[in-house]
Amino acid sequence: MIRIEKSDNPPEKLVNKGAMERDANKALYDADPGAYKTGTKKFDIKSSIYGHKTVKSQLMDEQFEKCCFCEADFTANGYGDVEHFRPKKGYQQKKSDRLKRPGYYWKAYDWDNLFFSCQICNGRHKKNYFPLIYNSKRATCHHDDIQEEQPFIVHPSLDDPNQHIGFREEVPYPKDEKGRKSISAFGLGREKLNDIRREYLYHVKLNYIYAKLDFDAISSGTKDEILSMLEMNEHEARILADKARQFIANAAKRTAPFAAAVRAKYPGLPK
């Protein structure tokens, strides 16, 4: 997880339709707050607005097609979700809690609450979990001030995830309690994800080695040895080394998959 820099130009769909829906839902709540608190009445939160293709594509662009939590670029084999950081239909302070309604209905169409995530981080792990350091400070309707809340999980654009979550090779570890809760909430240490990250770091390592091949700086004897080992001619080996240098120059940037783990392993790479 790395901090996501969100633009302050929300998609039109949220500014127009989203704002109208938000105001309508606020009025519905004010007319019958008890029914929304018990869940006898539920808001119709429209995915045709928050999940509109223009919203999703802007989120994907700004996140370089990576999940806001696990940083996997999964778009080749999954559609991804538009994730509400503050859950739109109900929340849990603990994962074992019953869902508390009505949730953050007034944040359902807010640009600062929306992120692009993979279906596993969002749908299988985070779901409606939204713990606060002080649950008593929770905003339970639009009249409350969410600035009073201190989320006990890492916010993808307001927090610096690196302060809370570190990596030893492919495995995430908590630097504090917020990090521990976040790793668990988003499933960042799940086995399959660790496997994928390990393979990816191996790929980075190979490139790191190839990037060091400098054929202008070695003796012809060593060069011949290396070429024979690689089973390549010099032209092919130079292309390999150039490509590796390009790859490594970008491997820790925010555009790259698993940048947090790469940065932890290779702190000297340009960010």
Ligand SMILES: [Zn+2]
């Ligand atoms: Zn993910």
